[in-house]
Amino acid sequence: MKVSYFPGCTLKNKAVMLDEYARRSAEALGVTLEEIENWQCCGGVFTTSKDEVATKLSSVRALKDAALKGQPLVTVCSACHNVIKQTNYAMLTDPEFASKVNRYMAEEPYNGETQVLHYLELLRDTVGFDAVKEKVVNSLKGKKIAAYYGCLLLRPAGVMQMDDPENPRIMEDLIRALGAEPVVFANRNECCGGYVTVESPALAARKSADVADNAKAAGADMIITACPLCRYNLIKNGSELPVVYFTELLAEALGVKEDTNE
């Protein structure tokens, strides 16, 4: 099957591997990610101010592109996913916002028709974790893996509608499907420090350490994440455990992780 794919800026430089492994794994699972033409930055942050239309236009254009093809729009970066899904929700539920946005759109108006999926949802709901399990070539048996969700992937829960924000299981279920053992730790949905790392590195360092230390104390030997900023903060602030993208783990298990030059 084919789906529209929005990689996002970071996946083209800092987080090349998040993108690369996502594509290879998808091919291995029989899903083609069709990168949207001429996509632009998602906006980076979803601003909640009602009159802030300009920063959301690029997201809407990507959504519109998928709608014209009649495909769901898949993202993999937590931040892009958060912005695009929230923008889509606003287009669907807030007619005033939608009408403002549509005045900037050249073609037919867009009103939130596209289904926005995170890559993890694609695995769970479209491919199915059972099907993933069957395609596993290198079982990750014996590995204890902590799934780090961060703050953007699941919240606001009413909009993201992916999983329970306080007691999620989507990544744990994926880890199980790949043959490894998930390690649930309390701070798996706490903030890594995010963009605060620019203004107050010490505070971000503390937040990241809270996460990494807690995962280690819970007995994990690796942390996985879907978010480039989470990975950046955790590594920068000295996580003792390796922090990798969940797509890398997936590619490894599916046997499509080849050496590439990052």
Next chain:
Amino acid sequence: MQRIGVFVCWCGSNIAATVDVKAVAEALKSEPGVVYSADYQYMCSQAGQDLIKEAVKEHNLTGIVVCSCSPRMHEATFRKTAAAAGLNPYMVEIANIREQCSWVHKDIPSGTEKAIILGKAAVAKVNLNTPLTPGESPVTKRALVIGGGIAGIQTALDIADAGFPVDIVEKNPTIGGKMAQLDKTFPTLDCAACILTPKMVDVAQNDKIRIFSYSEVSEIKGFVGNFDVTIRKKARYVKEDVCTGCGLCVEKCPQKKIPNEFNLGMDNRSAIYIPFAQAVPKVATIDAEACTMLKKGKCGLCSKVCTAGAIDYKQQDELISEKYGAIVVATGFNPISMEKFDEYAYSQSKDVITSLEFERLTNAAGPTAGKLLRPSDLKHPHTIVFVQCVGSRCASCAEKGKEYCSKICCMYTAKHAMLTRDKYPDTDVYVFYIDVRTPGKNFDEFYRRAVEEYGVHYIKGMVGKVTPEGDKLKVRASDLLNNKQLNIDADLVVLAAAIEPDKSARPLATMLTASMDTNDFFTEAHPKLRPVESPTAGVFLSGACQGPKDIPETVSQAGAAASKVIGLLAKDKLTGNPCVASSDELMCNGCSSCERVCPYGAISYIDKEFRMPDRTVAIRRVASVNPAVCQGCGACTVACPSGAMDLRGFASGQIMAEVDAICK
């Protein structure tokens, strides 16, 4: 032709401020059949009613239209007035010009216009009204109480005390409910078991009360005064009348690793068990899912050691049918699941517990024999954090919590905090709250004592995150009054989980055709004036099935429900509602459409002889309505394809006449 009198009420200024009542009376005077029309300040007052009575006599009226408030309010009043004047009470119609008119309109012209239209519709209907006579039905003098907690126990005792037989159906092996699991009770701190168990014994010894424990209601038919109920007595594999409750089987049972429900899974029980020492009835029950004999056909140890010969592995579920005049719902509550509140790490740490688990931890019959030891390592906790409102007052998280206040948590948390400080003064106790709500006799004094005499740290604010680390629970919280973030290293975290109605309540409400609110609490007939009655006649509400309640409130409501039941059972006959369905047998083709839609099972089919035009006799299958069971909902009149079914007092012709009058 009817002779109709129209009476327009001012209701003080309630109606008269927005409706020109004189204009309404004047306009309705020229409607067909109307021979008299008047207005008055308070038609429901004695003087107003006298006005109606005199007009009936003076003008020889055959029908009455009262333009006033909702019929829910005063229809019964004016029907009595009509009856006193010698009219059939069902010749009265109410035009609601208050709730549906004056209260919702702002200007006099539109209010008056609508009031006239509503009055015309009522006149059109009365023109077609016929006198109706209600039937009578006998009352079965026996009550059913569903649920054997403190609510059900108190209701049953009070009904039995008045001399009527009562049956209690309890789904668990023993009565006692949640109260049996509590340690102390606020605000007087008497031990729950000490005040509950004598009542349980009273129930067991009362010859008017039968207990169906380990049983569930499986079917309810009939109506007020005449309910037919089927009770499923689940197989407990122990003969109840033979078992002496000696407990030898429990001791010898080799299967001892079953989580003990009574201690909320904090310790284990055997496959054959007696829930607790004071259980009523004190007989053993075999957990069929855990018993090796029942699962694999091997073992049989309990049967070998039972000197009374009470074990019966072949026992089957038993269905018991009984008739009742009244049913009391006392299905109680449960704390909500903490699964979706994992910010408090309930699923991650054994030392994060709910308040009900805390009760068991401090109870002498609990898993730690009453010593406050934390579950993970059985060490005494030196810092305890209580979190209130977990899932309560949670409008923003309705998908996992409850919007309402669970009402009992402030008091039991104050109790837990106070008792902890009293027994273990070396323990630091924090309570995080949104508001402290303690209205109740001696309640606020109790809470103040916890703060002032026992030095409990009450902090306004919520806990945001609990992180288990090593043997500590790192609690991150906000102190709203000091505008500070707090980090507390706790040994034990206690969550005051919101309470919700028992899961058995929803299917029970369906069987009873009793209404519930969106939270699955049973709805009362009137929130202020009829708080213990369900809108379904003959069904009464006791305890937390109607809303969150503490023990004193539950016991008062239980007594109130009992007094309503006694009032009903004291009657020999009940007057029915004559506004019921009836079928025109000549038009009925016996298609069964009406029978299928009837929610009350009031319609059956009979074979009836008809004389045909050629003088032969034909037998046809036609619908027959049991007027005592029919509630007059009208579903059958809509379903009937041949128009044979009609509702007395609300006939299709009458409704159409009203519509015509409105559209004229």
